[in-house]
Structures are given as C-alpha cells and as structure tokens.
Amino acid sequence: MTLMETKDVLALSASIFTVLQFLAGVLVCKKYIRNGTTGDSSCLAFITCFMSCSLWLRYGVLIGDLFIVSVNIFGTVLQICYMIIYILYSVKGPTIVKQFIVAICFVLLIYFYSIYQEDKVLAAKHIGFLSCSLTVLFFASPMISLVQVIKVKSTESLPFPIIIASMIVSCQWFAYGCLLGDQFIQIPNFMGCVLSGFQLSLFLIYPSKRTDQASYFI
Template identity: 60%
Template sequence: MVSESYKELLATTASICTVLQFLAGILVCKKYIINGTTGDTSGFSFVACLLSCSFWLRYGQLIGDSFVIWVNITGTFLQLSYIAVYTKYCTQKSLILKQFITSVIFITVVYFYSIINQDKAEVTSQIGLLSCALTILFFASPLTMLAHVIREKNADSLPFPVIIASFVVSCQWFAYGILLNDPFIQMPNFLGCILSAFQLSLFTIYPAKKLIDSHII
C-alpha cells in the first residue's frame, strides 16, 4: 500500500513541474512584445491548452483532487494571459478571437452540462474522456515535425529542453495516475512518455549537424 505522503510528494512535484512548463509561454510572449508582432506564429496552441486546462480543472473538481484542480487553475489563468498578449500583437485578430470565443462557448456548454447532469459517475467519465482526448491531441501535435526530422535525418529543429520537460512531467503524472488507479490520467501521460522518449532518441539517431561538423574539423 502506497503511503499518502508519497502520493502527495509525487503530486506536488508533478504540479510544480507542470506549472514551470506552463510558464514557458512567458518567453514566447516576451518575444512578441520585443518584436511588436507575433509574426507568422499561430496562437491556437494557447487556445488548445486553455481547453485542456479547463476540462482537467473540471475533472479535478469531479474527482475531488486538489492537485489536479490547482495546477489547472494556474494553467487556465496563464493561457488566458498568453491569449491576451497574442491578441494584442497579432495582425489577424479576428482569427484568434473566433478561436477563443468558440473555445469559451464550448467550455461553458460542457461545464453547464456537467452541473445539470445528476449522474456524477457518468459525467466524470465523459469529462475524463474529453480531457484525455484533448491531451492526446496535444501530445500528437509534434508528429508533423517528427516526420520532417526523420525525412531530413536532422534533429536540430527539435526543442530539446521542452521535450525533456514533457518527458519528466508525463512520467510524473503517469505514475500519479497509477497510484490513483485513474485510467484518464494514466492513458494520455503514458502516450506522452512514449512520444517524448521517441523524440529524445532522435537526438542520438540524428546528432546535431554542428556537433558532427566540429568533429570533422
């Protein structure tokens, strides 16, 4: 039997690492502010993360898990801040506003449904499945980049620190999901572990060209 103190320690470290991962958006927004524009970058990743955090927040409320609740309250607040900065500096404000309004309507409808439905077990399962699906889609988003890396046999374009952070966070939440015996927390984070590990392996399979060139010289 796993002690509650160990479970809380794992959840605390996972929450801290997740919040630190969320804070990476500050660097992105800082670049927007310095340049005075978002350039060609898309703000959809902020919207997608807002959706994910919002639904995990509701799931945390339904299962009564304070760690899941607070980490996603923080994530939701940060994503709203990032969307505000992106909207201020982007050239196509109508697009990001449409995405944001659509996501808010979707979140509102799901929250309202989860409140009026009296079958808590059914609602918890449905919200958990939705949260799980959104997280899997989020983890699957780099697959197009992986195809490019494999085709070019060059891993230079992959963000190594981000992948390491993703791997650590996924492993922590996967372990926490096992302790809770919660398949909705286990499944997306297990896939996150696998995908992150595969991306890390590409740095060994396709060493950075700069490193190769330095050995040749």
C-alpha cells in the same frame, strides 16, 4: 512512507513540474513581444492547452482532487494570458479571436453539462475522456514539426526544453494515475511518455550543433 504520503509527494512534485512546463510559454511570448509579431507560429498549442487545463480543472473538482484543481487553475489563467498576448501580436487577430471564443464556448458548454448532469460519476467519466483526448493532442502538437525534421535531418525546429519537461511531467502524472487507479490520468500521460520519448530519440538520430542546442535556452 504510507501510500497516501507517497501519492501526495508525487502529486506535489508533478504539480511543480507542470507549472514549470506551463511557464515555458513565457519564453515564446517574450519572443513575440521582442519581434513585434507572432510570425507564422500557430496558436494551436495555447488553445489546446487552455481547453485541456479548463476541463482537467472541472474533472479535478468532480473527483475531489486538490492537486489537479490547483495546477489547472494556474494553467488555465496562464493560457488565457498567453492567448491575449498572441492575439495582440498576431496579424490574424480577428481570426484568432474567433477561434479562442469557440474554444471558450466549448469549455462553457461542457461545464454546463457537468453542472446540470445529475449523475456526477457519469459526468466525471465524460469530462475525463475529453480531458484525456485533449491532453494527447497537446502532447502530440510538436509532432507537426517531424516532417521538416526528417526532411532536413535536423532537430533545430523541435523545442528541446519543452519536450524534456513533457517527458518528466508525463512520467510523474502517469505514476500518480497508477496509484489512484485512474485510467483518464494514466492513458494521456502514458501517451505523453511515448511521444516525448520518440521526439527525444530524434535528437540522437539528428543531433544539432551545440550552438543550436544552446539557442533553445535563450
């Protein structure tokens, strides 16, 4: 298998797992619909993922990478759907709408910059840096629960399937970034590997009951 074939196979596999990771939000939204409310849950993950996918989409266009473009078109559309559902079932609807509008305006501002920036290489570097930063933030979002995990010595509040998916996706995109020699793909996914690995280690330190583990997949 040539290097080009290896990159394509790896990128295809990473894209498939990334799509599956994005689809994990369906379970979250299903819970919102079933309960009739979003409760105390935060929309930070949805907003962060929306901005991340949108910027990676533009970065993929700038560097001419079909895999990055394709997976992030899907991710962007899906996150918009998730946000609509969140807004419909949130008691803080108007506030969430304002936050989402700010996120959209930020993304549009970056798009306008990249379109009117004559130096496309420089534009790709700037958008790559922003995409990298947002992806690290997205991977780190479950870390908010760590204080509670350590306090109660239970990993019940951690989304085990999502963390596993993040680990798999991060490793694959990191390897793909290494093959491309693209530091903007390498750095956030290396951080994703580290953060996911740390969160998974907590399941060994503070093992949940079997019933708790099973509840993650319901």
